Amino acid sequence: MDNPSYQALLIEETTPGQFSRQVTARQVADLPQGDLLIRVHYSSLNYKDALSASGNRGVTRQYPHVPGIDAAGEIVASRSPEFKQGDRVIASGFDIGMNTPGGFGQFIRVPAGWVVHCPRNLSLRESMIYGTAGFTAAQSVERLVIFPVPPEAGKILVTGASGGVGSVAVALLSQLGYRVSAVSGKPAAGKFLLHLGATEVISRQQAAESSEKLLLKEKWAGVVDTVGGEILANAIKSTSYGGAVTCCGNVASPELILSVYPFILRGVSLLGIDSAKCPIHKRKTVWQKLGGEWRLEKLDALVTECGLAELSGFIDEMLQGRLTGRLIVNLL
Ligand SMILES: NC(=O)c1ccc[n+]([C@@H]2O[C@H](COP(=O)([O-])OP(=O)(O)OC[C@H]3O[C@@H](n4cnc5c(N)ncnc54)[C@H](OP(=O)(O)O)[C@@H]3O)[C@@H](O)[C@H]2O)c1
The missing domain is CATH 3.90.180.10 (Medium-chain alcohol dehydrogenases, catalytic domain)
Structure with missing residues (x-):
């Protein structure tokens, strides 16, 4: 050319x-x-x-x-x-x-x-609706599924829920039969999140309330966190015995101030997610899933x-x- x-x-x-x-x-x-x-x-x-x-x-x-x-x-x-x-x-x-x-x-x-x-059954346009954000949401959900945190284990918290990673995670988890609690800082996004399948919407302010306590009441079987900081710390402190928390982002803060108690008293697992260096064979599997069995209806x-x-x-x-x-x- x-x-x-x-x-x-x-x-x-x-x-x-x-x-x-x-x-x-x-x-x-x-x-x-x-x-x-x-x-x-x-x-x-x-x-x-x-x-x-x-x-x-x-x-x-x-x-x-x-x-x-x-x-x-x-x-x-x-x-x-x-x-x-x-x-x-x-x-x-x-x-x-x-x-x-x-x-x-x-x-x-x-x-x-x-x-x-x-993937054959995705248009190029559709593939970019997922894009890296959707791919990262799918990796996060896949880690919870494989862990396993099954839908009957309890609610899944998604933070930064109206953003790119968060919104795909809400839609995907809901499609897979999970009950999803969505954290959002945008009051106007409530309707959007409920339409994607969230069962409840929690304000960012509430999710970020700082607490001196080293453990909080057990609420979540699993968490997809996209924001880091205080919201992630609270989410880990509120994860139920044996639950798992994925961590992919830092829009709120790169810091995570915590004690070891959620890990050593409740057996909670923190699962790191990276899309940038995800090996190509794994990349192909996730994309095939997004075009196939996990293709989003919404x-x-x-x-x-x-x-x-x-x-x-x-x-x-x-x-x-x-x-x-x-x-x-x-x-x-
Ligand atoms: N590890 C990886 O491979 C990987 C891949 C993709 C993305 N990421 C990271 O994941 C994060 C989200 O990416 P994205 O593409 O979804 O971004 P995005 O579309 O901008 O969404 C981020 C969402 O986070 C919430 N938010 C924004 N500022 C906040 C704050 N100060 N405190 C708490 N929540 C806040 C907002 O949602 P609400 O208004 O609903 O709260 C916002 O829509 C970024 O940190 C990005 O770098 C990592």
Whole structure:
């Protein structure tokens, strides 16, 4: 192929510590070397993208940069025997959108080891409604299922419930027959969460109430936490004997101040979740599940769609914790 230009949301450091976001023309020839050139059809907005797009050097070391840890599209050129031109694929995690130009551009070039085929019964658009957030929710739920925390064990608490990971977790757990208590800081999200299948909605304020106690009343058979900090500490202190808590995020705080008592007196387990370095064989299994037996009936209820031009405004909303559900970006 020749060297077409394409549109991308470019983040630049205009003055030290100040970052701009602009939709700009880029050249395919300037993309890094890699096995697969992919024409991106859809991307999605994840919290890590919002950090990268606002100059967070813990996520992205060097600017100018095109974020987007998720991309779903079609192979344009392949140097890998596993993929051929025209294949529908999902590229997510690893270094995409962090220090490698990501899905907020119409083309990416990446190693074949970062890419999976899109499950047959998912459209590229649908795959991005899940995106990394949905994939992480599925990993969290899978850990509880395998642990096992069965539906009859009791209620599951989901924190940051109206966000990307949280909303997919609520919908998935409910579809699998669990009773879900959803924590949200958005009073207006109550209806949305009940529609996704939550059986009750708890205010963030209530979930974050600080307590000197080392253990609290046992309430949860399991927890999917996406926020960290005091809310996670309270959730662990309130997990029932033998229960399990997954931990994937830190929007509230990266800190976790606790005693060992939930672990040594109640046998509670804390399960860490990482999607970025999740090995490719595991990645394929989770995506097949999301397209098959765990396919969400309420997938469409989760999604807002935008183009590159509107993306910057949504990034600001995410940084303020105001987004509900999943935002996908149409790059067609
Ligand atoms: N480990 C991994 O591989 C992995 C993968 C994906 C995401 N993550 C992490 O998971 C977290 C959630 O990601 P996401 O994509 O779901 O983000 P998101 O869509 O922005 O959702 C986060 C939600 O957390 C709640 N929230 C926001 N600020 C808060 C605060 N100060 N205190 C308590 N709750 C707050 C809000 O929900 P309510 O208004 O409903 O409370 C918000 O919608 C992030 O930390 C992200 O980095 C990790």
